Structures are given as C-alpha cells and as structure tokens.
Amino acid sequence: MASMAESADGHSGRLVPRHTGVVRLTHWINALAIVLLLMTGANIFNAHPRLYWGMAGSVDQRAGQWLEIGASGPAAAPRGYLELGNTRIDTTGVLGVSGANVVVGYPGWATFPSQRDLATARNWHFFFAWVIILNGLLYLGHGLWSGHIRRDLLPRLGELSPAHMWHDIVSHAKLQFPKGEAMLRYGSLQKIAYAGTALLLVPLVILTGMTMSPGLNAAFPFLNEMFGGRQSARSLHWIAANLILVFILVHLLMVVLSGPINQLRGMITGKLKI
C-alpha cells in the first residue's frame, strides 16, 4: 500500500540517508517532552489564568493585567470568556467554561492531568523541563559540532530574498512539495521555522521558565532584568509556548500533506524515499 502511494507521487523509490541518528533520537524525545510540557503547562496556567506585564500582579493588583480566562454568570449556566486588555470574547465550550458547565481555564482535554491538579502538573512539568534542556544541549552540541545547524538549518542570505521567499510561499500554498534530490534540503520557510523554533523559541521558553523560579532569580539576577520581571517572564513563557504550539500544528500538517509515511520513515529509520 505504501509503495502504491509513493509511486503515484512520482518518487523513484530510492531510499537515501536523510536524518542522522542524533537528530532522530533528539526529535522523538523532544516530541514527547514538548507535548507533556504544553499540557502540564496548561494545567499550571489554570491555577491562575491571568497574565500581567511587570514584576508583580495578582487579583488584588491588576494594573499590569493583559489577559484573563474566566467565567461569569449564574453557576447553573456560566459563560466562559477570554479577556485581552479591555476586549472580552465569549469562549464558552473551550476557554473558561467547558464540558458540563465546568469552570476551568483550559479544557480538560488540553491539560495533563485532565483534572485540575497543580501539584502533579508541576512535578511532571519540571521533570520534562530537565528532559528538554538536556536533550536540547545534546542536539545543539551535535548540531554545532557536526555542522548540521550551519549547513542545513540556518538560511543563507539569498534564501531570505523577497523573490526566493515568495516562490517558497507560493509553492507551499499550492501544496507543491520538493521532489527527488530537492527533498534532501530544507526550503527557506522550513529553515526559518525550524531554526526559529529550535534556536529562538525553545531557548526563550526555557529562560523565561527559569525566570519564574525564585531560587534561580537569586542565583541569576540578570534573568529578571532581561525579561522585565517575573510576571513579564510568565507572559513571555506563555506566548513562546503558544508559538511553539503553532509551529507543531503547522509542522504536523505539512508532514501529513507531503507524504506522512515517507516523512515518518525518514525520522524513524533515517532514510527517505526519493
């Protein structure tokens, strides 16, 4: 069945090396860790579903508040809302109120554990924080040493030219994916997405996470200065996590659209059929 799908795609059927062992190993460890970090993070967020800018902020100090997920109305029929600045959007069913009139920030299907459980969510979050940090260091060390990051991931200047970018955007929009030897290189959009996530978003989410730790605040006072205070760091942590979520969703969509069997084989066995 698989070969039928690929021949219809116009592949020659040759299996060629695509991903190194370290890239594959770190990719799957990362995939597990990041899903659990996002879901435990959503559970932790539910303990205080508000975000602020600045050093301090609470229900009794809302000057810096810019986001809130909440519920209003009678207990028998509460309405959920997302409040951004002064704008309130009804989000009943997803945010604020979900399931059988359950008042909770993110819905149970998006959190781990599915019930509100700050203690368990924190235990798991910090375990997988260590996993993603150590795994990321292995990936970065290998990527720098082997030249993978410089050679395959960082876009060249020419690839960032408007003409080149436009061509890449149009091909993606038309769902025309590279074939043959071209499948062994990343396009400009791919490079920007992968390098931006691995080298900017993930370090940002880790550093802002560290900035929320009172122990590390004392050890590394510059963290607070860098991000404008603990509550700003918490906001940036949430924003970076959401951008990572967007990356994952687009990434999965592209895998599905561009030949999921071949792409999965590439990331599992290392060999891609071209």
Place this chain on the structure above:
Amino acid sequence: MMDMISRRGLLTIGGSGLLLAGCDSLVGNAKLAAVLRASEQATQRWQRLVGRDGLAREFSAADVSPVFKVNGTHEPTEAAYQAMKANGFADWKLAITGMVHNPMQIGLADLRRLPARTQITRHDCVEGWSAIGQWTGPQLGALLKAAGVKTGARYVVFRCADNYGGEVSKGGAQSSAQYYESIDMVDAFHPQTILAHSMNGAPLPVGHGAPLRLRVERQLGYKHAKYVMEIAVVDSLAGFGRGKGGYWPDRGYEWYAGI
C-alpha cells in the same frame, strides 16, 4: 490515495488522543512518581550549585504592591489563636525546641527588641501570581545561633497555629490539617531568611500571619509559614504531618520550592 492518507491521518490523531487519555492512569503510578520526583533533587542540587549564597532581589519602596493578596488561611478560627489575638498576642510565645542546646520561649515584645532586618521582596505564589512587600524581623540564623544548634541537625520545622482546610480550586488531594513547613540549614542560615513581625512598616496583619511569619525569600509562597508557634530543629522530617516536610509537600507539592 488522498482517502488513504486522511484515514491514516485520522488514525494517527485518534491514536494520540487515546494515548493522552491513557496518561491520566499514569498519575497514580508510584514507581513513575519516584522517577519524576528525581527531578526535584536535580533542581535543588543545581540551584544550590549555582546560587547557594545568592540573594533574592530587593526592591524599592515604590515597588511595594498597593494591595498584597491574602492567601491560604485568612484568619485561624481555632479558639487558642482567637484568645491570643484578643489579647494583642501578649500571651503568645515562640518556642524553639528540638536539637538545640538552649531551648527557649520568646514573647512578642522581646522578639521585637532583637536586631531586625528589613527587606522589600517579591512573594511568588505557586499559582503564578506575585506581590511585593516590606518585611521586618530578626534573622532566623541569629535566633538559631542563640539557641545553639546541635551537630546532626538537618532541618528547621515551623509549626503553625492554623488548621488549614486546603483549597479545592487548586485541585489534587485536599484535607484539613495543622499547617507546617520546613527548610534545610542552608536556607535557615541565609541572611534573608527572617521571622517577620512587621509588614510594610506596621505590625504583621492577621491575614499575613500575625504575630509572626517566616520569610524564606528564595522559595515559593507556601514555604513562608504564617502564624508560627514553634520552631523545631530536627534531623528528620518523619513525625511531622505525613512526613514530607510541610502541609503542601504532604499533598504532592515539591518540598524544595525554589522553582
């Protein structure tokens, strides 16, 4: 062909949904919990390695929160506490017990006469919010030196006047019990670890732990025990609560709350 892909796609998505739903059953797994808990040790060791003597940031008077959120017990309802409160805490005495050469009892007036440290610090709640306040009180380290800590002592336990009923909104296991907390000797002798009898220049309000609360500035809010009655110097946390070293640690939260 597209049908096949989308069916496979659906299977993948459905499969991961089942996988994640199955995750909830992992929460109760004791062996897994022990593995996950190993990261708490790693966090504590790493934080001690990079910042054993680090100081929490101190702020200026202009940064003090206009309203400092009251959390946990708002006012102990126990008769013994209410009686002390009615009398302006004149009968209240802090007991220093356990592995010390000179066990002692200190009244509030005597405690207020001790050399004090004043610090404006940020209080970080485990839920995610923060508030900034000014705290004044003697350093715990100075009191412990006066009491003479015996060799072999490892922890300082704070026993409080309030029975806390938990907060259902936080989820997880909830039950009523005497509030207590504990820290190790590194934090006990840290210069910013004080027993605050004053907040923002006035006697400590009941909502914030009158007459005395712990400030252990490099850890989360739940470690900052309010309504402190007794300081016990010990070599083991067994024998207090469920043995995990604090009301919230007994209910699944990290004992080391530097994160």
